[in-house]
Amino acid sequence: MNVLLLGSGGREHALAWKLAASPMLTRLYCAPGNPGIAKEAELVELDVADHAAVAAFCAEKDIDLVVVGPEVPLVAGIADDLRAAGVRILGPTKAAAQLEGSKGFTKELCARYGIPTAAFGRFDNLSAAKAYVEEKGAPIVIKADGLAAGKGVTVAMTLAEALAALEACFEGSFGSAGAEVVVEEYLEGEEVSFFCLCDGRTALPFGTAQDHKRVGDGDTGPNTGGMGAYSPAPVMTHELTERTMREIVEPTMRGMAEQGAPFSGILFAGLMITDQGPKLIEYNVRLGDPECQVLMMRLKEDLLVLLNAAVDGQLAHVSARWSDAVALTVVMAAKGYPGTPEKGSVIRGVDQAAGEGVEIFHAGTAINAGALVANGGRVLNVTAAGSTVGAAQARVYDAIDRIDWPQGFYRHDIGWRAIEREDNTEPS
Numbered sequence: 001m002n003v004l005l006l007g008s009g010g011r012e013h014a015l016a017w018k019l020a021a022s023p024m025l026t027r028l029y030c031a032p033g034n035p036g037i038a039k040e041a042e043l044v045e046l047d048v049a050d051h052a053a054v055a056a057f058c059a060e061k062d063i064d065l066v067v068v069g070p071e072v073p074l075v076a077g078i079a080d081d082l083r084a085a086g087v088r089i090l091g092p093t094k095a096a097a098q099l100e101g102s103k104g105f106t107k108e109l110c111a112r113y114g115i116p117t118a119a120f121g122r123f124d125n126l127s128a129a130k131a132y133v134e135e136k137g138a139p140i141v142i143k144a145d146g147l148a149a150g151k152g153v154t155v156a157m158t159l160a161e162a163l164a165a166l167e168a169c170f171e172g173s174f175g176s177a178g179a180e181v182v183v184e185e186y187l188e189g190e191e192v193s194f195f196c197l198c199d200g201r202t203a204l205p206f207g208t209a210q211d212h213k214r215v216g217d218g219d220t221g222p223n224t225g226g227m228g229a230y231s232p233a234p235v236m237t238h239e240l241t242e243r244t245m246r247e248i249v250e251p252t253m254r255g256m257a258e259q260g261a262p263f264s265g266i267l268f269a270g271l272m273i274t275d276q277g278p279k280l281i282e283y284n285v286r287l288g289d290p291e292c293q294v295l296m297m298r299l300k301e302d303l304l305v306l307l308n309a310a311v312d313g314q315l316a317h318v319s320a321r322w323s324d325a326v327a328l329t330v331v332m333a334a335k336g337y338p339g340t341p342e343k344g345s346v347i348r349g350v351d352q353a354a355g356e357g358v359e360i361f362h363a364g365t366a367i368n369a370g371a372l373v374a375n376g377g378r379v380l381n382v383t384a385a386g387s388t389v390g391a392a393q394a395r396v397y398d399a400i401d402r403i404d405w406p407q408g409f410y411r412h413d414i415g416w417r418a419i420e421r422e423d424n425t426e427p428s
């Protein structure tokens with residue numbers, strides 16, 4: 001099979017690495033890709049926002065399947081346009097991608113189909129939103145309705161913080177994404193990333209992970225796109241998985257079909273595990289980044305077989321098997337992130353840091369005068385497998401020690417919650 005992968009980050013490098021291992025693969029192309037992906041795929045210069053150009057490339061290269069990494073093309077309707085051109089693509093329609101493209105859409109779906117989630121209000125003007133926040137008090141959660149690259153959410157612990165977040169949204173800090181806001185009840189519990197591969201009718205559980213959103217050690221500082229992750233999520237018992245499927249995923253699949261927008265592709269449920277059970281925080285319509293990196297390290301199946309089953313409506317006839325190992329990834333970011341990152345600094349030692357059980361996925365990298373340089377905020381994902389979270393973590397930080405990049409930084413405590421759990425369950 002000839003496959004075209006769209007995207008340029010660490011998630012796409014992990015997907016390319018896994019797709020390249022498939023015996024079914026003939027040629028793998030990636031647009032626009034990065035230097036790490038170039039080791040697995042042929043990079044092509046394509047404007048992913050130009051759907052007609054993507055379709056023309058697919059016709060020229062006899063592409064059998066298009067795999068979309070990031071959310072922006074999906075929300076823009078690339079799946080509709082490529083299907084209309086006769087191209088097979090994994091991903092939801094523009095209508096179904098509203099599950100990520102509009103937080104308000106998802107909250108209304110939850111209300112209509114009885115899906116457990118935080119109580120909420122939806123607002124398109126500042127004064128009404130402020131009045132609601134002042135009535136509810138803090139802590140409270142403020143979310144830009146649209147796509148904001150993982151940065152449009154404020155968990156406000158004080159009223160002043162909540163009001164400032166509202167003003168930032170309506171003053172344009174997140175562009176058109178903040179023209180409408182969702183204000184949510186603050187939920188207590190443990191966050192989990194829960195994934196399903198979907199074909200419009202069937203949802204196949206596709207792994208769990210836990211992400212670290214805050215930029216600093218001890219879960220401090222502003223939210224980011226993710227500073228590290230590990231899989232599986234220890235808190236997700238078999239019972240909680242069954243409840244999540246029964247109470248959240250299956251009603252979503254049913255509801256979307258009833259609304260004329262059956263969901264196919266990858267459904268990523270951000271969950272809060274509360275005292276009352278799992279509650280939906282939000283949906284994404286693609287794999288998480290950096291959760292994808294740890295999932296691909298653990299997946300024992302041929303990824304291409306599973307993706308084809310999703311596209312062909314055959315998920316009821318396949319299964320996804322996972323390694324018993326734990327995978328953990330740490331994001332190395334450029335100084336300045338999640339604000340304005342410093343670009344252009346040289347990174348050395350990446351190839352030497354990779355090794356047995358360690359993969360280094362490129363995110364924001366480029367080649368300049370033959371040297372690997374930082375070209376974004378999140379730059380490298382150092383990823384490893386181990387028998388426990390602690391073992392995987394030790395392997396990752398040992399690899400990081402071999403990377404020479406003074407202009408980069410990273411969190412030193414990825415996996416801390418799971419390691420604390422491991423320590424507390426060890427026999428005395």
